[in-house]
Amino acid sequence: MAQLTSKVGLIVGVANKRSIAWAIAQAASAEGASLIVTYAGERLEDNVRELTATLPNVTVLPCDVTDDAQMDALFASITAEHGGLDFMLHGAAYAMREDLAAPFTQTSREGFRMALDISAYSLVALSRRAAPMMAERGGGSILTLSYLGSERVFTNYNVMGVAKAALEASVRYLASDLGPQGIRVNAISAGPIKTLAASGISGFSNILQTYRDRAPLRRTVETNEVADAAIFLLGPAGRAVTAEVLMVDAGFHAMGV
Ligand code: NAD
Numbered sequence: 001m002a003q004l005t006s007k008v009g010l011i012v013g014v015a016n017k018r019s020i021a022w023a024i025a026q027a028a029s030a031e032g033a034s035l036i037v038t039y040a041g042e043r044l045e046d047n048v049r050e051l052t053a054t055l056p057n058v059t060v061l062p063c064d065v066t067d068d069a070q071m072d073a074l075f076a077s078i079t080a081e082h083g084g085l086d087f088m089l090h091g092a093a094y095a096m097r098e099d100l101a102a103p104f105t106q107t108s109r110e111g112f113r114m115a116l117d118i119s120a121y122s123l124v125a126l127s128r129r130a131a132p133m134m135a136e137r138g139g140g141s142i143l144t145l146s147y148l149g150s151e152r153v154f155t156n157y158n159v160m161g162v163a164k165a166a167l168e169a170s171v172r173y174l175a176s177d178l179g180p181q182g183i184r185v186n187a188i189s190a191g192p193i194k195t196l197a198a199s200g201i202s203g204f205s206n207i208l209q210t211y212r213d214r215a216p217l218r219r220t221v222e223t224n225e226v227a228d229a230a231i232f233l234l235g236p237a238g239r240a241v242t243a244e245v246l247m248v249d250a251g252f253h254a255m256g257v
Contacts, residue, residue: 003235005032008082010074012038012063012126013091013145014048018195020145021091022051023223024230029055031231033087036078038063040092065092065122075129085133087234090126090144093197094118095160100200104158115159120166127174131183139182141234144171145226146187146245148253156202168245175243184242186233191221191249216251 009028013021014037025037034057039048041064052058059081063074078085095115099107123144134140149157150164168187175185192198192207201207211220229248232238247253 002030002032003231003237004028004087007033007086007235008036008078008084009033009087009089009234010036010038010078010085010126010130011089011091012065012122013089013093014039014051015044015196016047017051018193018223019091020190020193020195020223020226021089023227024089024091025052025058026055027224027227027231028087028089028234029058031235033057034082035059036061036074036082038074040064065118065125068125071125071129075133079133084137085130085140086137087134087141088126088130088143089230089234090123090142092118092122093145093160093163095158095163095200097200099159100156101202102158107159112159112162115163116166119160119163120170123167123170124174127178127185131178131181134178134183135181140184141238142174142178142183142185143230143233144185144187146171146189147192148189148247148249150189154207160201171245172243179242184233184238186238186242187245188226188229188233189245189247189249189253190226191215191252193221193223193226195223211250211252214252214255215249216254219250221248221250 011025036059037052039045096111099111146164149161150168171187198204226248
């Protein structure tokens, strides 16, 4: 039987067909889930509507994670139209381009605030709204997307690395808060993939090549491989896993010299 049959899931973070969140949306849909897929800003609405038109049982709604009123409206619509929520994928991240190029010491107060707000606090803000709906259904699963730059220094990853460290710590605190209600909170730390977000990191192709040269599997990962791991964490197979950062990176994280 499909792993997410009769489950309702919220997917935040689809920008285009290369988005990791899009691969996860497709996989969750194939496993039988009904989905609410959000877009951030009108510029992306057409893209997201066009992509999701290929899937059954999808509602498309706006969600800019810096806008509390929009997040409130999103969850009100989910309650009205779906009556509940079983899982949520958080794939939103943003840093100002200049902060991904200049030395880290040059990070501006505003750049730091924005990166941490959009890439880390948003998980807390969305989870707070999702949790009562999941609790009402006896539990749920929340998943976010991180990167090894949270623990190690990667050239030009800069403030995004700091945001990912905050994101992973937030996963643990949320897991502790929400666990008694049967809600699990996890992250996948994915290997580098050429997406819109990655295009903001100068020298990204060097990072990709380093993984091909040095990861135990001698390759990079694909979005559909991240999606397979996501289904494990979102679905019943991951029922005893929470507060975890699962590395889906061809093993690169384990390597020293
Ligand atoms: P992407 O550009 O397709 O996705 C990033 C998403 O963040 C976009 O959909 C964008 O609309 C959304 N976003 C930005 N600002 C937002 C806001 N204010 N409100 C709501 N959404 C907003 O790129 P991706 O690589 O698929 O990124 C998805 C997640 O995966 C990110 O958290 C990213 O850091 C993480 N990740 C990416 C890689 C990689 O190499 N691509 C590796 C590890 C982790």
